[in-house]
Amino acid sequence: MGIQRIESVTYGVDDLDRCVRFFEDFGLALVRRTGERATFETLVGQTLHLDTVPDPSLPQPLEASPTIREVVWGVDTPERLETLVTAVAADREVVTTDDGTHHSVDETGFGLGLTLARPRELPVPEVRRPNVSGSVRRWNESLGPVGQVRPLRMCHVALNIPKEGQERAVAFYTDRLGFRATDIVKPMGTFMQCEGDDDQHNFLLCHRPDRAGVNHVSYEVPGFDDVIEGGNHMIAQGWTEARRLGRHTVGSNVFRFIHAPCGGRVEYAADMDRVDDSYGTRVHETTPPHHIWTLRSSRDTPGDPAS
Numbered sequence: 001m002g003i004q005r006i007e008s009v010t011y012g013v014d015d016l017d018r019c020v021r022f023f024e025d026f027g028l029a030l031v032r033r034t035g036e037r038a039t040f041e042t043l044v045g046q047t048l049h050l051d052t053v054p055d056p057s058l059p060q061p062l063e064a065s066p067t068i069r070e071v072v073w074g075v076d077t078p079e080r081l082e083t084l085v086t087a088v089a090a091d092r093e094v095v096t097t098d099d100g101t102h103h104s105v106d107e108t109g110f111g112l113g114l115t116l117a118r119p120r121e122l123p124v125p126e127v128r129r130p131n132v133s134g135s136v137r138r139w140n141e142s143l144g145p146v147g148q149v150r151p152l153r154m155c156h157v158a159l160n161i162p163k164e165g166q167e168r169a170v171a172f173y174t175d176r177l178g179f180r181a182t183d184i185v186k187p188m189g190t191f192m193q194c195e196g197d198d199d200q201h202n203f204l205l206c207h208r209p210d211r212a213g214v215n216h217v218s219y220e221v222p223g224f225d226d227v228i229e230g231g232n233h234m235i236a237q238g239w240t241e242a243r244r245l246g247r248h249t250v251g252s253n254v255f256r257f258i259h260a261p262c263g264g265r266v267e268y269a270a271d272m273d274r275v276d277d278s279y280g281t282r283v284h285e286t287t288p289p290h291h292i293w294t295l296r297s298s299r300d301t302p303g304d305p306a307s
Contacts, residue, residue, distance in 0.1 A: 005154075007113070015261060026149075026234065038050045044121075068262075071159075102115065125222040126222065147229075156218045166205070179195075184281060216266060227256050
């Protein structure tokens with residue numbers, strides 16, 4: 001098959017304590033911590049690294065710290081990994097570390113890694129059964145709070161790239177690494193799916209007039225309530241929401257974004273479209289609406305007696 005998933009994401013950060021508190025509040029599991037570095041895991045074993053002194057072998061950051069430094073993709077077999085590494089190495093240096101990860105850069109200059117995927121079996125999530133007249137699925141069972149939200153996995157990464165050279169940046173991933181474009185939004189960016197996953201997108205390159213940097217990393221949670229309660233918890237802990245609760249147009253997932261002290265934003269996401277090869281590549285000449293809906297309330301109106 002090829003690339004199966006995001007294996008790890010590394011950020012260069014300034015305030016490690018603040019970043020650790022953020023991701024503990026967000027619901028990831030802290031597995032290692034030193035004075036300079038912290039590592040978190042998702043439930044399926046993907047890793048998030050926070051470094052105050054990033055490895056000097058990483059490429060220079062494309063924007064001021066804190067920001068993303070590297071995305072490592074997990075590959076299913078040693079044979080396919082070798083093929084992908086050879087494709088990357090055709091015109092750039094690839095450095096292999098003792099853990100078997102191959103490090104390089106993409107066309108924009110973002111750190112790129114390839115390694116064998118190390119998936120952990122996902123515990124069966126507790127998905128709430130909905131009730132609707134004509135399709136009752138929950139009897140004699142009252143609901144309570146979700147509690148601490150635990151993201152299942154990193155489901156996609158979104159990076160900002162300069163508009164100039166966008167075609168070359170996308171082609172690096174599609175031609176060399178086996179990604180396929182699922183939705184091409186000509187004024188905005190390209191949504192891509194890796195070979196071993198069925199999410200509508202695992203990777204998004206967003207065109208910006210003149211800059212590159214992190215946009216967001218998205219984490220799948222079991223359902224709608226987790227998105228809402230997770231965001232509510234983050235706000236209660238003092239973190240800042242970046243977008244109102246809503247449902248995307250491309251991908252259809254429910255979302256809630258939080259500004260992250262490691263750079264960019266993180267997203268709680270649920271109910272993403274799943275697509276196979278028959279979905280093809282959908283080309284949009286104009287940019288679709290960002291969302292199907294977002295939360296609105298009369299309480300938002302200044303001076304309104306309900307506010």
